[in-house]
Amino acid sequence: MIETDLRSAWSVAAKDLEIFKRRKGVLYATMVAPFGVALGFPAVLVAIESVAGAGTISASAAPFLNAFSFWYVILAASLPAGIASYTVVGEKIQKSLEPLLATPMTDGEILLGKIIASFVPPIAAIWASSAVFMALIDLVTRAGLGYLYYPNWSFGVSLLVLVPLASMLSIELTVILSARANDVRSVQQSTGVMVFPFFIIYLMTEIGVIQLTTINLLIMSGIFLLVDLLLFYLSTATFKREEILTRWK
Amino acid sequence: MIETENLTRKFGDLTAVDDLTLRVDDGEVFGFLGPNGAGKTTTIRMLACLISKTSGSAKVGDYEIGNRADEPKIRRNIGLVPDNVGLYEELTAYKNLDFYGRYYKVDKTKRRERIEYFLKLLGLWEKRDVAAGTFSKGMKQKLAIARALIHDPQILFMDEPTANLDPEASKTVRDFILELKREKKTIFLNTHNLDEAQRICDRIAILNTKLMALGTPAELERSISGRKTVVQLESVNDAILSAARRVGTGNVEPVEGNKLMIGVDNPETDNPDILSAIFAAGGRIQFVTEASSTLEDVYLKLVRSQ
Numbered sequence: 001m002i003e004t005d006l007r008s009a010w011s012v013a014a015k016d017l018e019i020f021k022r023r024k025g026v027l028y029a030t031m032v033a034p035f036g037v038a039l040g041f042p043a044v045l046v047a048i049e050s051v052a053g054a055g056t057i058s059a060s061a062a063p064f065l066n067a068f069s070f071w072y073v074i075l076a077a078s079l080p081a082g083i084a085s086y087t088v089v090g091e092k093i094q095k096s097l098e099p100l101l102a103t104p105m106t107d108g109e110i111l112l113g114k115i116i117a118s119f120v121p122p123i124a125a126i127w128a129s130s131a132v133f134m135a136l137i138d139l140v141t142r143a144g145l146g147y148l149y150y151p152n153w154s155f156g157v158s159l160l161v162l163v164p165l166a167s168m169l170s171i172e173l174t175v176i177l178s179a180r181a182n183d184v185r186s187v188q189q190s191t192g193v194m195v196f197p198f199f200i201i202y203l204m205t206e207i208g209v210i211q212l213t214t215i216n217l218l219i220m221s222g223i224f225l226l227v228d229l230l231l232f233y234l235s236t237a238t239f240k241r242e243e244i245l246t247r248w249k
Numbered sequence: 250m251i252e253t254e255n256l257t258r259k260f261g262d263l264t265a266v267d268d269l270t271l272r273v274d275d276g277e278v279f280g281f282l283g284p285n286g287a288g289k290t291t292t293i294r295m296l297a298c299l300i301s302k303t304s305g306s307a308k309v310g311d312y313e314i315g316n317r318a319d320e321p322k323i324r325r326n327i328g329l330v331p332d333n334v335g336l337y338e339e340l341t342a343y344k345n346l347d348f349y350g351r352y353y354k355v356d357k358t359k360r361r362e363r364i365e366y367f368l369k370l371l372g373l374w375e376k377r378d379v380a381a382g383t384f385s386k387g388m389k390q391k392l393a394i395a396r397a398l399i400h401d402p403q404i405l406f407m408d409e410p411t412a413n414l415d416p417e418a419s420k421t422v423r424d425f426i427l428e429l430k431r432e433k434k435t436i437f438l439n440t441h442n443l444d445e446a447q448r449i450c451d452r453i454a455i456l457n458t459k460l461m462a463l464g465t466p467a468e469l470e471r472s473i474s475g476r477k478t479v480v481q482l483e484s485v486n487d488a489i490l491s492a493a494r495r496v497g498t499g500n501v502e503p504v505e506g507n508k509l510m511i512g513v514d515n516p517e518t519d520n521p522d523i524l525s526a527i528f529a530a531g532g533r534i535q536f537v538t539e540a541s542s543t544l545e546d547v548y549l550k551l552v553r554s555q
Contacts, residue, residue: 011351015337018348022339022380095333099396102297102329103352104321242300246260 008105012113013120016087020121026086030079030121034129037075041068042136049140062149065137066212067205069155072126072133074198076166079125081191084118084174085184092178092248101241111175111239118171123164130159157217165224170194172231179238179248250275251296251404251437255305258291265291267459268305273452275403276433278426280440280450284552287457289439290332293406296437298323309404325353328397332408332439334389338382342373342392345381346399353400360399367395371425387418394425405429408439423449443544453544461551470541477540478520480509483533492530496522510540 020027045061091097100110134150141149174191181187201220204210237243251273258266266288273279283289294300296309298320310326312319337345343364350360368374371391376384381392390410397405407426411419419442426436426449440446446453447466455461455469462469475498482489485507493501493511496519500512509527513519516539527534542550 008352008354011348014351015340015348018344019337019339094335094338095331096335096337098299098331098333099329099335099349099393100352101299102324102327102331103349104324104354105352106321241298245294245300 005106005109006112008109009112009116012100012105012110013116016114016117017120019090020083020086020117023086026083027121029082031125031129033075033079034072034122034125035132037068037071038129038133038136041071041133042140045137045140049144061141061144064206065141065149066154067202068137069130069133069158070198070202070205070212072130073158073162073166074195074202075126076122076163077170077198078192078195079122080118080167080170081174081194082188083121084114084171085178085181085187085191087114087117088175088178089181089184089187093183097244101244107240108236111236114175114239115168115171118174119164119167123167126163127159130155153214154212154217157214157221158212161221162217162224165221165228166198168228169224169231172228172235175235176231176238179243251279251307251309251435253292253296253305253307256292256295256302256307257304258288258295258300259303264458266295266456269456269460270305271454271460271463273435273437275435276430277451278430278436278438278449280438280446280453281456282440282443282446282453282548283456284441289456290408292456293329293408293437293439297327297329297406325400326403328400328402328405330390330393330397330405330407330410332412334393336381336384336389336392336396339380341378342368342381342384343377345392346396349396350399355400363399363401364395367398370428371395371421385418387414387421390414390418390422391425394422398429402434404435404437406437406439409441410438411440411442411445419445443548447544455548455551457552461554462547466544467541469547470544472542472547476513476516478511478513478516478523479504479536479538479540480511480523480527480532480534481536481538482507482509482527483535485509485532488530489527489532492526492532493523496526 091100134155138148138150170191173194174187177187177190181190201210205212210216254270256266256269257264269292281289281292291300295302295314296307298314302315307314309323312323312326314320314323337348340348346364346367347360350364355363365374368377371394373388373391373395376388381389384392394407394410410426411422414422423445426438429436438446438450450466452463452465453469454463462472464472485503490501490503490509493509498512498514502510504510511523513523520537524534524537
C-alpha cells in the first residue's frame with residue numbers, strides 16, 4: 001500500500017489547481033459540458049412542450065429523464081482525463097517532474113495530489129450543474145408529472161457513487177497512458193475511447209434495454225469499483241520515481 | 250559528506266556508471282566532468298535517491314542510498330538543480346518557491362523569509378509576481394537554484410547549471426556557487442565546462458562510465474605529463490642540450506623557437522641547477538616558465554584513451 005500524508009498530497013494538488021486558475025481554457029472546458037447538459041436537456045423538454053402543449057411530459061417520460069441524468073456519468077468518465085493529462089503529461093513536457101520527485105514526498109503522495117487536482121474541478125462542475133439540472137427539470141416537468149421528479153435515489157446514486165467512481169477510472173487510466181505519451185492531446189484522444197462503453201450504456205437506457213434503477217446503478221457501481229481498484233494498482237505501479245525517470249518516454 | 254563505493258548502475262546490458270568509488274567532503278565544491286553519456290546525471294540521480302543502484306553502496310550525509318527508511322531523509326537533506334530547470338512556467342517566481350517550500354514542509358514564516366532572502370540575493374525580488382515562463386534562461390536558472398535551497402539543504406547537486414547561459418548569467422551562477430561554498434554547503438557539480446570546473450571546484454573527478462581521474466585541478470593538470478620547466482634561450486646548441494640533460498630528470502626536449510622543455514622532479518631544487526648548467530654551457534637565458542598540461546589536455550587525453 002502506498003504511504004501518504006494528506007498535507008503533502010494537498011500541496012501538490014494546490015499547485016496544480018493554482019496552475020488551472022491561470023490556464024482558464026482548461027477550467028472553462030471542464031464547465032461547458034456539465035452546464036450544457038444542465039441547460040440543454042430542460043430546453044429540449046421546453047421545446048417539446050411548446051410544440052405538443054403544456055403538461056405533455058407525463059410519467060411515461062421518466063425513463064428518458066433517468067437516461068438524461070446518465071450524461072453526468074459520461075461526463076465524469078471524460079472530463080477528469082483532460083485535467084489529469086495536463087497535471088501529468090503537462091509536468092512531463094515542462095520537465096518539472098524531476099525536481100518534484102527529488103522532494104521528500106512519497107510517490108503515493110505525489111500521485112494522490114495529482115488525483116485530487118484532476119478530481120476536484122470536474123466533480124465540482126458536475127455537482128453544481130446537476131443542481132441546476134434538477135431544478136430546471138423539476139420546473140419543466142412538475143405540471144405534467146404532478147410531483148417533483150428530482151431529487152431521487154437513482155440520481156443520488158449516480159451523482160454520489162457512480163460519478164466519483166467514473167472520474168477515478170478516467171484519472172487512473174490517464175496516469176497509466178501518460179507514461180507512454182509526450183503530448184496532452186494524444187492522452188486525451190486515447191482516454192476519449194473510454195467514453196464509448198458509457199455511451200453504449202446510455203443508448204441502451206434510451207431504448208429501454210437497461211433500466212437505470214437504483215439497484216442497477218449500484219451493481220454498475222460495484223463493477224466500476226473493481227475496475228477502479230485494478231487501475232489504481234496499475235497506476236501506482238506506473239507512477240514510481242524509477243519508472244518515471246528511466247522508462248517513461 | 251558523500252561517499253560511494255563501487256557504485257554501479259546498469260540499464261539492461263548498458264553500464265551507465267561502473268564501480269564508482271569517491272568521497273566528497275563537507276563544504277567542498279566537487280566537480281564531476283565527463284562527456285555526454287558518461288553517467289554523470291545517472292550518478293546524481295542515484296545519490297538523490299531518484300533511481301536505484303544496481304550494486305555497490307553510497308552514503309549521503311549519514312544516510313545510505315537504497316535504504317527505504319533513509320531515502321526520504323536524504324531527499325530532505327539535499328537540493329537538486331536538474332539539467333532542465335523544470336519550473337512551473339505559469340506560476341510566479343514567488344509561487345514557484347512557495348510551493349517547493351510547502352513540499353519540504355518549511356513553515357510559513359520561514360518560507361516567506363527564505364523566499365525573500367533568495368529572490369533579493371539573486372536579483373529577482375522585483376520580478377517576484379511575474380510568471381516564471383517569461384524569464385530569461387539566466388533568471389530561470391537562478392530561480393531553480395533558489396528552489397533547490399528553499400529548505401536549507403546541506404548538500405546541493407547541480408547538473409550543468411551554466412549550460413546554455415550567456416557569460417554574464419554564467420558568472421552570476423558561479424559567483425552564487427562560491428557564495429554557497431562560503432556558507433559551507435557541499436556542492437556536487439556536474440559540468441562540461443572545464444574552465445568553470447577549474448575556477449570553482451576544490452576537486453574534480455573525470456568520469457567516462459568509470460572514474461578516470463580524481464584530484465585538485467592542479468593535481469590533474471600535472472597528472473599526465475609530470476612537471477616541466479620551459480627555458481627560452483637566445484639560441485640552442487648541442488653543448489647546452491647535453492648540459493641540461495645532466496640535471497633534473499634528464500628528459501629534455503628542444504621545442505620550436507629556441508625553447509627547451511626540461512622534465513623536473515622538484516622545480517624548487519632542480520631549476521637553479523638547470524639554469525647554472527645551461528649558463529655554464531654558454532646559454533643565454535631569456536625567460537623561464539613552468540609548463541603544465543591544461544585541464545582540457547588531461548580531460549581529452551583521459552576521455553579519448555578509453
